[in-house]
Amino acid sequence: MNLEINFILPHWLYWSVLILLPLVVMFFVERSFRRGETVSGSDTSEVLVTDTGYKAPGNFFTIGIDGISGFFGRYVAYWSLIAPFVFAYEVLMRYAFNSPTNWAHESMTLMFGMQYLLAGAFALREGGHVRVDILYSRAKPLNKTALDLLTSVFFFIFTIALLTTGWKFFSQAVSDAYFFGSSYSNEVSFTEWAVQYYPVKFMLFFGGLLLLLQGIAQLMRDIQAFFHHRKLHEGSQTFANVLVIGGVIIAAWTLFEMVNIAVTDYESLSLSLENRLSNVGIGGLTLVMFGTLMVVLVAGLPLAFVTGGLGVCFLYLVGDQNMLNLMPSRIFPMMTNYQLSAIPLFIFMASVLEKAGIIEELFDVVYKWMGGLKAGLAIATIVASTLLAAMVGVIGAAVVTMGLIALPAMLKRHYDPEIAIGSIMAGGTLGILIPPSILAIIYGVIAQQSVGELYLGSLIPGLMLAGMYGFYVWMRGTLNPKLAPPMPVEDRVNMTEKLRLLRNMLAPIILVMLVLGIIFTGIATPVEAAGIGTFGALVVAAMHKRLTWPNLHAACMTTLVATAMVMWIIFGASIFVGFYILQGGQTFVQELISGAGLGPYMVLAVMMVLLVALGMFLDWVGILLLAVPIFVPLIQGLNFDGLFGMPGVEPMNVSLWFGVIYLVNMQMSFLSPPFGYALFYIKGVCPPHITMAQIFRSSFPFLGIQALGLFLVIVFPSLVTWLPNLVYR
Known part of the structure; x- marks a missing residue:
C-alpha cells in the first residue's frame, strides 16, 4: 500500500503564517500578562549584560x-x-x-x-x-x-x-x-x-x-x-x-x-x-x-x-x-546555511527546559543520589552539569542556573568557596564538548566538518574531563573533609526514594537520549534533531504544567538575543576574515609557519598557545571565526605520526581531531582569567562577600585539569577518533 504524501507547502501559506502567527501569539501573551501570569525560572542566555551605571x-x-x-x-x-x-x-x-x-x-x-x-x-x-x-x-x-x-x-x-x-x-x-x-x-x-x-x-x-x-x-x-x-x-x-x-x-x-x-x-x-x-x-x-x-x-x-x-x-x-x-x-x-539553524533551536530547547523547572529537579535528583559521597555535593554539581550540557549545549544556562541552585547549597553546608565555585564553572563549561554543543555546530560549518562526527568525537573527551573534575573534588574532600563535607546522614534518602526521584527525570532523560540517539545513528541531521528536541521540550514543559504563554514568550526572547549575538558576530567576522583570506592571508600564515621550520606538533602547540591567549580576551565565537578559517587548512596539510611512540592520526581524521582539540581549548578560554566568561557568569550570582580574586583562584585547579585533558587528547588521538570511526566508517 502506497502511503506517500506529496504535500508541498504553498508559498502564500508560508508567508501568511510568518506574517500572522506572531500577531496571534502577541495577543495571547499580552492577555496572559494582564491576567497576572508570570514567567517561571531564570535566564539561560549566553549574553553578559553589564551595568554601566x-x-x-x-x-x-x-x-x-x-x-x-x-x-x-x-x-x-x-x-x-x-x-x-x-x-x-x-x-x-x-x-x-x-x-x-x-x-x-x-x-x-x-x-x-x-x-x-x-x-x-x-x-x-x-x-x-x-x-x-x-x-x-x-x-x-x-x-x-x-x-x-x-x-x-x-x-x-x-x-x-x-x-x-x-x-x-x-x-x-x-x-x-x-x-x-x-x-x-x-x-x-x-x-x-x-x-x-x-x-x-x-x-x-x-x-x-x-x-x-x-x-x-x-x-x-x-x-x-x-x-x-x-x-x-x-x-x-x-x-x-x-x-x-x-x-x-x-x-x-x-x-x-x-x-x-x-x-x-x-x-x-x-x-x-x-x-x-x-x-x-x-x-x-x-x-x-x-x-x-x-x-x-x-x-x-x-x-x-x-x-x-x-x-x-x-x-x-x-x-x-x-x-x-x-x-x-x-x-x-x-x-541561509542549513546547519546554523540548529543554533536557535538548541538555545530554544534550553530555554523551554529551564522554564519547565527541569534543571532544578535534575540537580535535586543527582544531589540525593550522590550527596553521601565525600564532596558529594560538588560531584553532584558536575554530574548535573554534564547531563545539563547534554540537554541544552548552552554555557550560560549551565553556569548561571547551577550557580543559583548549587552554590547556596554548598556554602550552606560549609564547602570551601573555591571548590564550590570551581566545580560549578568547570561543570558548566562541559557544554562546549558534550553534544549538542553549539560551538561544534559553528566549527563544523566553518571547517566543513560533519557535525555528527564532531559530536561523537567530543563525547569521550567530554565525559573524561567530567570524570577528572569529579575525581579532583573527591580527592580534596577525602584528604580534608572540612573543605567539602558529605551530606549529613539525616538528609540522606533510601533507595526507594532515590528511584522515585529518578522517575521524575524519566521524560527529560528520554528526550536527551532521543536527540543524541537520532544524531549518532544518522536517522536525522543535527538540525532535525534540534527541532525534534525542541518539540519534545515543549511536551515536557506541558507535562510539568509550565507550558504557559509567559514562559513561551520568555524562551523566545532569550533565544532571540542569544542567537542574534552569535550570528551577528559570524556576519561581521566573515567579512573581515573572508577579505583577509581573499587577499592571500591564509597562504601567508601557512608560509610563515612552515618557513619557521617547526614540526607538526610544534605548529599545533603554537596554535594552542595562541588560542589560549585569545581566549583570555575574546569570546568563543570571535576566536572561532578569526582563527579556524586560517588554522584548519594549515593543520590539514600536516602529518601527525604520534608522540612518545603512540599511534598518530590518519590524514582523513585530522580535521575531526583538531576540531575536538579546539573545543577542549575553548573550555579553557571560559575559565581563563582575567576575562573568561564563566568567571563573570558566576560572579553575577555569587553572594557579595565572594570576591573576583576568589573566583580567579577557584579556576586555576580546573584550568590545570583542562590542560591535562588537552594533552591527553593530543597524545591519544583515538580518544577522539575511535567512536566516529566505529559509527561512520
Whole structure:
C-alpha cells in the first residue's frame, strides 16, 4: 500500500503564517500578562549584560526607536515556535510515510535567516552584543562614553554599508520594472519548492535599517551621557575631548568617502582614501588589519561591529567601492546555511527546559543520589552539569542556573568557596564538548566538518574531563573533609526514594537520549534533531504544567538575543576574515609557519598557545571565526605520526581531531582569567562577600585539569577518533 504524501507547502501559506502567527501569539501573551501570569525560572542566555551605571534618559525619538526595535524583535522571536512542529512533521513524513520534503528544511532555514537580520537591532537595544571589556570596563565614566562616541563611527560604517549594498543585493532579485534591478528577475530558490528569494534578501536592507535607527538612538544617549559625566567631572576632560574630536574627524572623513562613492565610478576624488592600501603587501596588511582590530576591540565596541566595520574599511582601502558588494555575498550564505539553524533551536530547547523547572529537579535528583559521597555535593554539581550540557549545549544556562541552585547549597553546608565555585564553572563549561554543543555546530560549518562526527568525537573527551573534575573534588574532600563535607546522614534518602526521584527525570532523560540517539545513528541531521528536541521540550514543559504563554514568550526572547549575538558576530567576522583570506592571508600564515621550520606538533602547540591567549580576551565565537578559517587548512596539510611512540592520526581524521582539540581549548578560554566568561557568569550570582580574586583562584585547579585533558587528547588521538570511526566508517 502506497502511503506517500506529496504535500508541498504553498508559498502564500508560508508567508501568511510568518506574517500572522506572531500577531496571534502577541495577543495571547499580552492577555496572559494582564491576567497576572508570570514567567517561571531564570535566564539561560549566553549574553553578559553589564551595568554601566548612569542611564541616559533619551528623548521622544529614542523612545520611538526603542519601541520599533522591540516590536520587530518580539515579532520575529515568535517565529521560533513554528520550527519544532515543522521539523517534527518532516521526520514523521519521512519515516512513517516515506515522503521526505525539501520545503520543510528550506522554509525553516530561510525563516531563521530573516530572524537573524531583524534581531540585530533588538539585541543592540538590550545590550546583547558582546564587547571586549579589557580597558573599556576600567575607564572612568566620562572616558567610557567618549570611547563609545569614537567607536560608534565603525558601527555606522558597517550599518550604512550593509544598508546600501543590501538594497542593491535585494533589487537584483526582483523585477527590473519596479526596483531597477539587474541580473536576476524574480529570483527563486533552486529546489522544487522554488520560493521567492527577494523577501529574504530584503531583510539585509531592512535589518540594516533597523540597526541603523537603533544605533542613532544609542548615539543620542551616548551624547547625553557624555555631557552628564563631563558636568560631574567623572574622568579626564582633556582625554575625553581628544577622543570625541577624533571621532568627529573620522566621521567627517567617512561622509566625504560616501560622497566619493556617490559621485564617482572609476576615478576617486583627490583626497579620497579609496584603494590607497592596494600596494601594501600581505605582511604589512596583516599587521595593519589585526593591529587595528586589537586597538578597536579594547576600546569597547561590540565584536560584531568591530570586525564588520573594519572589514568594510579594508574592503574600501585595499580594493575599491565595488568591493563593498562583497558584504551581502558573505552574509547571505550564513543567513541561509542549513546547519546554523540548529543554533536557535538548541538555545530554544534550553530555554523551554529551564522554564519547565527541569534543571532544578535534575540537580535535586543527582544531589540525593550522590550527596553521601565525600564532596558529594560538588560531584553532584558536575554530574548535573554534564547531563545539563547534554540537554541544552548552552554555557550560560549551565553556569548561571547551577550557580543559583548549587552554590547556596554548598556554602550552606560549609564547602570551601573555591571548590564550590570551581566545580560549578568547570561543570558548566562541559557544554562546549558534550553534544549538542553549539560551538561544534559553528566549527563544523566553518571547517566543513560533519557535525555528527564532531559530536561523537567530543563525547569521550567530554565525559573524561567530567570524570577528572569529579575525581579532583573527591580527592580534596577525602584528604580534608572540612573543605567539602558529605551530606549529613539525616538528609540522606533510601533507595526507594532515590528511584522515585529518578522517575521524575524519566521524560527529560528520554528526550536527551532521543536527540543524541537520532544524531549518532544518522536517522536525522543535527538540525532535525534540534527541532525534534525542541518539540519534545515543549511536551515536557506541558507535562510539568509550565507550558504557559509567559514562559513561551520568555524562551523566545532569550533565544532571540542569544542567537542574534552569535550570528551577528559570524556576519561581521566573515567579512573581515573572508577579505583577509581573499587577499592571500591564509597562504601567508601557512608560509610563515612552515618557513619557521617547526614540526607538526610544534605548529599545533603554537596554535594552542595562541588560542589560549585569545581566549583570555575574546569570546568563543570571535576566536572561532578569526582563527579556524586560517588554522584548519594549515593543520590539514600536516602529518601527525604520534608522540612518545603512540599511534598518530590518519590524514582523513585530522580535521575531526583538531576540531575536538579546539573545543577542549575553548573550555579553557571560559575559565581563563582575567576575562573568561564563566568567571563573570558566576560572579553575577555569587553572594557579595565572594570576591573576583576568589573566583580567579577557584579556576586555576580546573584550568590545570583542562590542560591535562588537552594533552591527553593530543597524545591519544583515538580518544577522539575511535567512536566516529566505529559509527561512520
